[in-house]
Amino acid sequence: MARRPKAAAAEPEATAGRADAPRRKGGRRTTPSVETLSGLPPERLIGLILGETARNPAFKKIVSAALAALQGPEAVAAIVDRRLSALEGARGFIDWQRRRAFTADLNATVSVIVDELRPLDAVAALDRLVRFLDGASGVLARVDDSLGITEGVYERAAEAAVEIVGALSEGEAAGFAARILPLVAGDPDGPLGMLFLDLIPRLPDGALPALDAELAQALASIPEEPGDWRAGRARGRLLRARQDIADRRGDVDAFVALEEAVAGEAADNVAIAERLLAAGRPEEALERVRRPRQRGAAPVTREALITGRVDAEAPVRARAAAEIRILDALGRGEEAQALRWQRFHDSLDAGMLRDYLAKLPDFEDDEALRAAFDRATAFPQPYRALTFLINWPDLDRAGRLVLDRAGTWEGERYEVLAPAAEALEQARPEAAALLYRRLIDDILDRGRSQAYAHAARYLAQLEPIDPEYGAFRERLRRDHGRKHAFWSLVGGR
Template identity: 30%
Template sequence: MAASKKTLNAANLEQLGAKRLAELLTEISKGDAAAKRKLRLELAGNLSPKEAAKEVRKRLNSIARSRSFIDWHKVRDVGTDLEAQLNAISKTVAPKEPAEAFDLLKKFLSLAENIFERSDDGSGYLGSIFDQAREDMAAIAPNANLNPIDTADYVLTCIKDNGYGEYDGLISILAPIMKEGGLKHLKKSVLDWGKEAISMPDDERDFRYYDEDTYKRYRDDHVKYALQEIADAQGDVDGFIAQYTEDNQTVPVIAAEIADRLLNAGRIDEAWTAINKAESSNPYIWSEWEHTRIKVLEAKGDIDEVQKFRWSCFERSLSAEHLKAYLKQLPDFDDLEAEEKAFEYAYNYKHPLQALSFLLDWGKLDYAAKFVIERCEELDGDRWEFLPSAAQTLEEKSPLAAMVIYRTMIDYNLEHNKNTRYKHSGKHLMNCYSLATMIEDYQGLPSHEEYVQGLQKKYPRRDSFWRHVQ
């Protein structure tokens, strides 16, 4: 069926002709500042990249002067404006005027502090635009005929004023431009900055660090990160490590960072020493440590130790990733036996919901159903973000296990008077009515009728719950 000729799309609008479209755009843009800016930007770009650059610079200067607060509902409009300017820089100005485009990107990034200080953006949308600006800078810089030393001086200025992370990774981005001479110049400048006497600004608007001690901590941290990034750019592993104390190097994530760099440099024995300065006590936080330790063991050629460590990682966190890698290295049939052993281990795991999640994700619904029925008293009915989907997954394989999960949530919500969840609890109980028609053996658990009678006896006055049960 052909699309209607009245449908708003490019093909249909083209039929109106250039003159009529121009009239409509002029009419529509009246009173709409954002639309007018976009049209002016398009007109400037149509004249030349230099004219587009002038229009962008004028708009960036206007944004820099603004002081009004950006409420959450205005964030999208501000972001759209910023994206339009960034798009003009990268796609209209940069191809013909890369040096001008790079200078505009410097101006663009300098807006971040102003924008973040006066905005309410919990979504991270505005931050993502400045992230894109840095990516664009990396693409444009090689063609902008930049001086290595001047670039290093610019980077230093950014490091000193990186309060919102808008310049994160800038050293790595511009390292190819700075080359060895610029990187050495930057390193000396950073070290000199770290030794300067601290004098706080007189202007209270810029007094962001409250006191000298706070500012010194800010400066020391930024000096350390800068020196590490410079070391990475120079391929100086020892320079990177030097920024960490011996105590720092026992932190698993830091031990992993160091070992990874030593490994890439071919210093395998040192990488092994570094990774073993720490041990993972929390598998959720230190997965980097686990993966790096495996890489080092593989580099050492110690496959048996790799397998032992993978299994220990699985036992610690029920990591499906580690288990899959472990099973992949086993001969045929041995992997089936090991997989069965893994399911038995998961069945008895100390954290029941983590175990249930693993069994469901692996597709072992028989184990998961048995697990739910036999360890139902250990389930946390407050986990509303996980349990409903777990119940739905089990409904066909085991209606009883699904019912147990629904009951777990109902019991928790009623016992703790979670009245905002009573609507959901009512739906869960209605699901139980449906599931009851498919259950012949309750395996020692109360039947559906007995369970409902128990709720009525224990919670007769939870009217806001019962009204959702039909």
């Protein structure tokens, strides 16, 4: 084997593995950048561009638009208009095999509008973005877009349109918003409906009164016919827009009236109470926040969508927090404290407990904290109790809870047990070991091969803290010896 050259061996470690480190041979950088590309001859760059245009239709569209920009905005607009006309006239279904290329083409169209047409004529670019967004429902109806990738192009276009409107004068911005009102009413759930709501926070203050008048006129033209869900959706969208305008203008009474017009008995009393409090009307705010609200679906957050869990207590938590703020504003501190403690007692809300303790006189917080921990250890929902004690943290009590309720823990609740076991490794290793064994057993008993790597990691973490590790591993070998994918990860023979 050839000996490594001494010069290479002496190379400083600081440059090893760096993306921008120079190549050893010749010392030239190969990462494309303004600096490196400027070193290529123009003929070579032209050849690379032409080669990519032959292979990549979307890139060819962008290059063609850049060349058209040399002739002026009309030439770029003509390219965009031809593509928009083709999209509006197309009827064929785009299956998953063609979706990637089709989406790349759509994305290139947006890039041409934003990067080439907008610098030359922002209003023309805005008009094309609106036309592109107005055709969204027709395009998305004929694309296999189960992952939402194509829809993401329309979201990008809407964001670009909002940014352009934000740079317009008051008159131009108001005129644009009024111009797309009929399109919003026709497709209230489409990208233009969302664009319209996103516009309101970006509009200049002087544009709001005229837009509100346009909205009122548009609402008057929508018939209120029972069973016409599309008209109902359009009315709801426009009412929400008027409500956002009222919010920006600080008109609390208008906000309340519009909230009740949209939601009726399910009106968001917390949102109303917060605005009444901000307006210096705490008595009205307290009356409003204490009104019963018609039960509806719990709000779904992005995290809930990902995990499949919905935070059903979010409305209750928000209502309690708002009521406490109002009581404090009214000088009714004892009632606010009682509500903080009740909220903690009912749900082990750590934030409420911290606020409660912070409001107590000196030397009273220790006794209150002991009462809180007693409540936590006796709480009827053990997973919530464990989560509270781990996060507070009180690892000694958390460990005792694990051991006292040893028969409770189920490995399928890994989102609670895994972080708890890791947190308890040093403070209460016997409790951590119990949880790790539950997690491993659940994965192997269910044959969840996609989680075998986690089980192998749990087993490695279990070894140094569990005196009965050997017996546990032998049992695993006896019960699950044929799960070779798992044993290959732990190095079992």
